[in-house]
Amino acid sequence: MPATRASTRDPGAPAAAEAATEATAEAAGRPRPVWEGGFEALLRQDPELAGILAGEARRQADGLQLSAAENFTSPAVLAALGSPLANKYAEGYPGARHHGGCELVDLAERIAVDRAKALFGAEHANVQPHSGSSAVLAAYAALLCPGDTVLAMALPQGGHLTHGSPANFSGRWFDFVGYGVRRDTGLIDYDQVRALARAHRPKAVVCGSVSYPRHPDYAAFRDIADEVGAYLVADAAHPIGLIAGGAAPSPVPYADVVCATTHKVLRGPRGGLLLCRAGLASRIDRAVFPFTQGGGQMHTVAAKAVAFGEAAGPAFTAYAHQVVANARTLAAALAAEGLTVTTGGTDTHMMTVDVSGLVLDALTARGRLAACGVVLDTCGLPHGAAPGLRLGAAAVTTQGMREPEMARIAVLMGAALRGEGPGGAGAGETRGTRGTRAAVAELVAAFPPYPPYPDHI
Incomplete structure (x- = not known):
């Protein structure tokens, strides 16, 4: 239910910020709902936590989110959660x-x-x-x-x-x-x-x-x-x-x-x-x-x-099929980079890979990828094999990436794991990581998951 202006006043809010908030509502010709401008309210009340939220939003936007268990919800879902x-x-x-x-x-x-x-x-x-x-x-x-x-x-x-x-x-x-x-x-x-x-x-x-x-x-x-x-x-x-x-x-x-x-x-x-x-x-x-x-x-x-x-809509049906297409492309491209993809590929959104062929253990591999802005998980592999990596294509597909981007992601992951530059030329681990991180940032910048939070927060 819409609230009156008095009921939206935050006792601890600076008067100028509160006046600006109310002026915005008045200019729109409507009372301000209690849940509208939730982040602004948090920023006034608890800037420390607001900074963490903004930082997490930037983390999600600035890297490749390849965890098989994660995705980006719609703004409508987020609105219901904050209601x-x-x-x-x-x-x-x-x-x-x-x-x-x-x-x-x-x-x-x-x-x-x-x-x-x-x-x-x-x-x-x-x-x-x-x-x-x-x-x-x-x-x-x-x-x-x-x-x-x-x-x-x-x-x-x-x-x-x-x-x-x-x-x-x-x-x-x-x-x-x-x-x-x-x-x-x-x-x-x-x-x-x-x-x-x-x-x-x-x-x-x-x-x-x-x-x-x-x-x-x-x-x-x-x-x-x-x-x-x-x-x-x-x-x-x-x-x-x-x-x-x-x-x-x-x-x-x-x-x-x-x-x-x-x-x-x-x-x-x-x-x-x-x-x-x-x-x-x-x-x-x-x-x-x-x-x-x-x-x-x-x-x-x-x-x-x-x-x-x-x-239930046709857009989601298209999305789900694109997730599978992207995952299959990514799995094949990772195999071309020297990683062993278990079961030889995937039918779903996820894949698991063995990195031992690159003379790496899973934790080291995950760390190298994280340093380049690529976020994914480790997992156990069957029959006593050393742990491997688990990754999925759901979140990057939500961002709008398709098969060409999947092929590019595999190349960047291969460069990160080998400590090379994004073009494949050996450049030493530090320079290679810096170059691959920049290439990841350039890729994801074209596919923002949400409108950005203000940079000054």
Whole structure:
């Protein structure tokens, strides 16, 4: 609701700045909404934190953001996150809250649920999980009892912490058995998955990974789960955005429960999502609230609704397919630079690479790339190999980069890893890093993710 000028006054704000703010609103012929000009309010109230926000915005804009788990949300998603819905406590579900005053946030959540169901063709959706791990926790709580056996991808082969890490709730509460990938191809060994399922008779089979660059065979997983009477849980945190855009196969027709995140390729806020069959809806909802969480974060729920709406349009479909095209181009170009791309390429937004052929370890490689403005992650590689690098094309595709830029990125990465100048001529590590950093800055300057913050902050 629009606020009066008096209600927007910040008691600690300098009078001149406050007067200028109000004059702007008056010139536009309208009262100033309480959330408009949020950064300006932060700058007046807490310049130290405002400087950190502005610095992070510049960091994101000044380098190549190649983390497979990150993306740039739209301004509309950011607006929902910074809205007055952040003030509302709303334990429970629409029409059955434990707090008063939830009529409007009920509408926002219903919109988010309906959009998620339509986008993914699901019978039921729960949009309240605070993260992907929260979504997985709720799925396990709905389907399993402590001590049950679960078959999932082994962590050294690419599994997530929630797939049985002893440091995570999953490894402490359940008996996990790990499957892996073939040594010769790097692809999931479905014969091993079936053999392990027959031997251990798990209560649930989990398909999904944090670093597998190929599409899982959901039909094969469904067949294996049915053979042993197990639930099938799809952890689609990484591919869910590609699924939304029709650029990856969907687990929804096969899995009993699909767990996902709403950031990454989907370009929504950081948060989780659960999709399931109608028969499991009440169990899933009770597992989220009240079993594993309290009130939903309604500003995030609204931002999820915005992202689902954006993902339902033709522009997002084109985006998702361009992400895959860019990732394939980048993977092939990195191979040409002397890096070993696992599985020989990618079907998704991500790839993993072995840098040992350049006589580097993964941490050193990541450091050299970071010094040149290239941000990505390290990851484990299967079968006892030294750790490698994990990177993705989602964020740079959001910025508008296409195949020619992917080829250029690979060349710059090769130069950074070898300590050369961006043209490939050996120039010593210091000069090579400086030149490659300048070339990265020149590339990203043509593709700004957001309007810049003022330089003086």
